[in-house]
Amino acid sequence: MLVSSAVVKKVYKKREAWSHKGQFGRLLVVGGSKLYSGSPAFNAMAAYRAGCDLVTIAAPERAANIAASFEPDIIAYPLKGNYIEKKHVKEIRKLMETSSAMVVGGGISKEKKTLSAVAAILKESKIPTVVDADGLYAVKKKLGRKFLLTPHSHEFFVLSGGKPSRFVNERLGKTKALAARIGCTVLLKGHIDTISDGTQVATSATGNPYMTKGGMGDTLAGICGALLARGASTFDAACCAAYINGLAGDIASKTFHEGLTASDMLWSIPKAIEQAKR
Secondary structure (H helix, E strand, O other), X not given: OEOOOHHHHHHOOOOOOOOOXXXXXXXXXXXXOOOOOHHHHHHHHHHHHOOOOEEEEEEEHHHHHHHHHHOOOOEEXXXXXXXXXXHHHHHHHHHHOOOOEEEEOOOOOOOHHHHHHHHHHHHHOOOOEEEEHHHXXXXXXXXXXXXXXXXXXXXXXXXXXXXXXXXXXXHHHHHHHHHHHHOOEEEEOOOOEEEEXXXXXXXXXXXXXXXXXXXXXXXXXXXXXXXXXXXXXXXXXXXXXXXXXXXXXXXXXXXXXXXXXXXXXXXXXXXXXXXXXX
């Protein structure tokens, strides 16, 4: 199945006049470290631009403070120290209790203590969860249907032990096999995104070669999180987010071309959604 605007129309139902704050999602973003503060901020802002009502970032102090200054809409919860560690799991668990979905992994680093903490967070998660970037290195066993993994080619290799092909049908088959083995939905990023929950399969062809800059995967993960937070299935969220993120890149690239950045993408996400809903 080639993803089309139909999935956007399916996920984005008309809002009722008496809608209330939080009805369209409360997202928790767990990410960041001493060196990397941009990833969770991009997760959060992309989620807001995709329609999420409230986004909280739980990140090490420096990353949380930078995220808070990045945009006043972001609720930032600082975790003591430079990296996410086991000592923070209790605090993060508490934040999960008031969240409808979670994004984990952006900018956390591959520190052993951090990956151990992320493994514990994934084990405790009872809400739909996107696992992205460095967080994927903490995935060692079967997860479950509420999880959505968003690897690029190397991360996919680490997860599956096999290098993904550039031939779409082969790539799709490997995506389906990994999703079935881990028991979750996998969105393998690439020139053509391939998506599977182990049974259903789809491809998304929006996007362009200007989208090679850092942060583009963070916006995708944030959109995935926003859609899970508003109640979409992991498969529909993956398909819809891949379509929107790529289309936002297509829209923004018409203005910025070689200079396109993830920050530019944020402004195009609402435009992409409205264009797809027509």
